[in-house]
Amino acid sequence: MAAAPAPGQAPVDGWAVWARPLGWLALIVFGPLALLATPLAFLVVTWLVLVILAGWTLLVAAFIGALAGAATPVTAWLEFHLRAWVARFAPDPGALWLHWARQSHRMNLAHRCLDRAARLGGAEALFQEGLAFLEGGFGQGGQSAALVRLRRASELGHAEAAFRLAEALRTGDGGPSDPVQAEAWYQRSAAAGWGSAAAWLAQAYAHGDGVAPDEERARYWAGLAARLKPHAPPSRSLLRHDAAPEDALVRLGGQTAARVGTAAERVLAHRAGRWALGLGAAALACLALGTAGAFFWTGSAGLFHLPLLMLVPPGLLLAWQAWRLRREGPRSGRDRLREAAEAGDPDACYRLGLAYRQGSPRRPKDDLSATVWFRRAAEAGHRGAMEALAEAYLGGHGVLRNPREAARWAEAARPGRPSP
Secondary structure, eight states: OOOOOOTTOOOOSSHHHHHHHHHHHHHHHHGGGGGTTSTTHHHHHHHHHHHHHHHHHHHHHHHHHHHHTOSSOHHHHHHHHHHHHHHHTOSOHHHHHHHHHHHOOSHHHHHHHHHHHHHTTOHHHHHHHHHHHHTTBTBSSOHHHHHHHHHHHHHTTOHHHHHHHHHHHHHTTTSOOOHHHHHHHHHHHHHTTOHHHHHHHHHHHHHTSSSOOOHHHHHHHHHHHHHTOSOOOOOOOTTSTTTSOOOHHHHHHHHHHHHHHHHHHHHHTSHHHHHHHHHHHHHHHHHHHHHHHHHHHHHHHHSTTHHHHHTHHHHHHHHHHHHHHHHHSOSSOOOHHHHHHHTTOHHHHHHHHHHHHHOOSSSOOOHHHHHHHHHHHHHTTOHHHHHHHHHHHHHTSSSOOOHHHHHHHHHHTSTTOOOO
């Protein structure tokens, strides 16, 4: 059960947040059905066709994205935009985005929710994003970006952000050290109620740590630090994997997936189980083909060729995916000659050396590589490679000219001579 919001704080959890936006969305999607009995019925039919096509396109895109291993699945994209729609109706969208970032167990979604919350300019969201930069949640080298966000949060009155900013300015973490500004931000943090800042000021003025010693100020800040006890512990970035609260749905999903996997392993362990799965897959394929045939049969009869239109999105998506794979994939097939040479086949090593010595558009001329492969083949006893290696040493092709080494390999290449 969702916790009740604090007085004066907008709710960020529970059905109250989702009910109104989802109600409006349902009204937008299904509301035009009320016009079916009016002269505007043709517009309703057109709207339904568009809705069905949109849903079908999303399903096909999700399927193709799953097969292709898309970095951002369609379901994640759809979920994020649904949350954006819900946030439009929230009294405090920034607090809602921040709540979703805390609750998310998917790092990509947490990043996007936190970024959206920080763009709205809330102090806590800016502090959390600065904290994520400090702890490497957005990759290495984010200290300077962290200071920008911590400064903005501090200017909005965030006590811990001012303390973290003062620490960074004192130590020079993320930029040049500035003891004067650090002292000012320590004081603003302590005045806003952050006990650790008051405790640091007390010991700094008592021992002259970065400031001029001042016993009166030391007593003042020590008294404030005592009144603020117990001091709150430092916050952790909500993007840490151990910072998100446990999600019962995620735990249930993991347990269900584990049980399904165990059951599948047991079924596949028996021949009868494999046959049953094969027959089931064949039956599903026949059912799918029959359904598609029925759609085509009825589509030409009076459903406004809707099935034909439904084939357009998957066709376009498949064409786009094929074009992308062709553009990003390797320009040539497997290099079987090199694979055989790397596996130790002497004849393949020799032929690969010849290919490098002669040169081609696929394999540019490279005397050094040719000599390397000739040597591997010659050491395995290939006579042709020995002769080619002797020529390389005699002419200095890919190696330093060495007549003695050339004579040694030429002698070894004679019939009846043992390999060196």
